[in-house]
Amino acid sequence: MLPRRTAREFGPRGHGGMGSIRCERNAGQPLAAGTSAAGFDADVAVVGLGAMGSHTAWRLAVRGIPVIGVEQFAPGHALGSSAGKTRLFRVACLEHANLVTVARRSRALWQELQAHTADPILQITGGVMIGPADSRVITGTLAAAEAHGLAVERWTRDQLVERFPQHQNLAEGSVGVWDPEAGVVHPEAAIVAAVHAARAAGAEIYPDTRVTAVDLVDGGAVVRTTAGSFTVRQVVVTTxxxxxxxxxxxxxxPMRTPMTWFDPADPADDSFTLDGFPVFIRAVDQDNWIWGHGAADSNGVKIGPDHDDNFTAVDPDRVDRGISAKDHALVSELVSKALPGLNPIPVRISMCMVTHSRDGQFVLGRPRADPRLVVGGGDSGHAFKHASGIGELLAQIVAGEATYVDTAFVDPDRPVAPDESQAR
Ligand SMILES: Cc1cc2nc3c(=O)[nH]c(=O)nc-3n(C[C@H](O)[C@H](O)[C@H](O)COP(=O)(O)OP(=O)(O)OC[C@H]3O[C@@H](n4cnc5c(N)ncnc54)[C@H](O)[C@@H]3O)c2cc1C
Known part of the structure; x- marks a missing residue:
């Protein structure tokens, strides 16, 4: 067996630019726990240690599968899709009923991961979905709840107004659905903890190392990085x-997507705390939804539009991180109408990216059933809440285990219908 080598020991081999997957012969072998096979530096490489990749590395490592994790920046960085301190966590997932199972698995895994960090990962506050009874925010949430027998509460408009008077100017026919299992997850803390847990379970982690190409070769893959190359039997690309x-x-x-935070219009108004104003998604009118939650930290009240024509497709290496008035024009207008207790001019804006798939569902699995390659991505703006459950799924796929949920709806080669996803 070859001695384990570190990527840094190899030295650069002249692959400065970004190359895509190259394919030689197609052959893979089943993985086993323990040491990697002769000729391989590890059984698996996970490329990209953000939301999906950090948790995949952790779930592979706890299985005893030799794994190398490579990240171009420092885990928990602010340059990808997982910065901004909070993400909405919901269990009654209106995007697909199977995601209820993934959200519950994620919650259990985050409870386990909490042992690796003093920083809170998941805070359950409950959350409310608001819109006309026939809007997708309501029908999708109820469909997921009914499919899984979730104990959601259905609220009339009056009940909604009484419980959360911060929401004003409700659309005609609005009702509420209360998801008691909703809350916020803290992305940077979760990623850092997952990388820490992966390393503690035996994973080799290479931060600040960019993968420049993945060559699929006979029996495995060669992962080329800015610090050298290594050979593995399977590669998981979660970039x-x-x-x-x-x-x-x-x-x-990939879309350039600003995040915006607001303060109460009246500094003495204490009704916009996280507890007093927990997570919500709201159909403000036929064309626009907003999502958000009360102040979870000093950043303020986080509110975003579900989609905004000013948010544009980008090359992730060339994102304009400068802020202009266009970046908050729509959300300011919607806040002004729907949440008049807030000052509609954001107190904070920072840049992020959402990567849309063609149908709004994630892309998880083996493209063309290649035994050497697994992908995880296509977050479509609602994947962080599922990150640990996705890590577990990708680890199961790599290890050849039965998956805990049917993954046909996220298969990379699925037939696609138009994107109906409109939620976080
Ligand atoms: C404004 C906004 C609000 C959102 N709100 C919610 C929400 O409320 N709830 C929710 O569930 N989801 C939400 N999302 C979506 C969620 O944040 C994403 O689904 C999630 O962060 C995507 O994770 P990822 O692993 O695909 O990407 P990332 O976390 O960005 O990870 C990809 C990693 O790969 C690394 N990488 C890339 N290329 C290379 C390379 N060549 N070599 C090495 N490393 C590489 C990157 O540096 C990065 O660390 C929101 C997204 C945005 C932008």
């Missing part, structure tokens, strides 16, 4: 907004 660069043809579009 978020950069996924299309390494694995083209998945139908992904």
């Amino acid at each position: 978020g907004a950069w996924l299309g660069k390494l694995v083209p043809g998945l139908g992904l579009t």
Whole structure:
């Protein structure tokens, strides 16, 4: 067996630019726990240690599978799709009923991961979905709840107004659905903890190391990085907004997506705390939804529009991180109408990216059933809440285990219907 080598020991081999997957012969072998096979530096490489990749590395490592994790920046960085301190966590997932199972698995895994950090990962506050009874925010949430027998509460307009008077100017026919299992997850803390847990379970982690190409070769893959190359039997590519660069043809579009925080119009108003104003998604009118939650930290009250024509497709290596008035024009207008207790001019804006798939569902699995390659991406703006459950799924796929949920709806080669996803 070859001695384990570190990527840094190899030295650069002249692969400065970004190349996509190259394919030689197609052959893979089943993985086993323990040491990696002769001729391999590890059984698995996970490329990109953001939301999906950090948790995949952790779930592989706890299985005893030799794994190398490579991240171009420092884990928990602010340059991909997982910065901004909070993400909405919901269990009654209106995007697909199977996601209820993934959200519950994620919650259990985050409870386990909490042992690796003093920083809170998941806070359950409950959350409310608001819109006309026939709007997708309501029908999708109820469909997921009914499919899984979730104990959601249905509120009339009056009950909604009484419980959360911060929401004003409700659309005609609005009702509420209360998801008691909703809350916020803290992305940077979760990623850092997952990388820490992966390393503690035996994973080799290489931060600040960019993968420049993945060559699928006979029996495995050669992963080429800015610090050298290594050979593995399988590679998991979870590079978020950069996924299309390494694995083209998945139908992904990274979008420049600002995040915006607001303060109460009246500084004495204490009704916009996280407890007093927990997570919500709201159909403000026929064309626009907003999502958000009360102040979870000093950043303020986080509110965003579900989609905004000012948010544009980007090359993730060339994102304009400067802020202009266009970046908050729509959300300011919607806040002004729907949440008049807030000052509609954001107190904070920072840049992020959403990577849309063609149908709004994630892209998880083996493209063309290749035994050497697994991808995880296409977050479509609602994947962080599922990150640990996705890590577990990708680890199961790599290890050849039965998956805990049917993954046909996220298969990279699925037939696609138009994107109906409108939620976080
Ligand atoms: C404004 C906004 C609000 C959102 N709100 C919610 C929400 O409320 N709830 C929710 O569930 N989801 C939400 N999302 C979506 C969620 O944040 C994403 O689904 C999630 O962060 C995507 O994770 P990822 O692993 O695909 O990408 P990332 O976390 O960005 O990870 C990809 C990683 O790969 C690394 N990488 C890329 N290329 C290379 C390379 N060549 N070599 C090495 N490393 C590489 C990157 O540096 C990065 O660390 C929101 C997204 C945005 C932008």
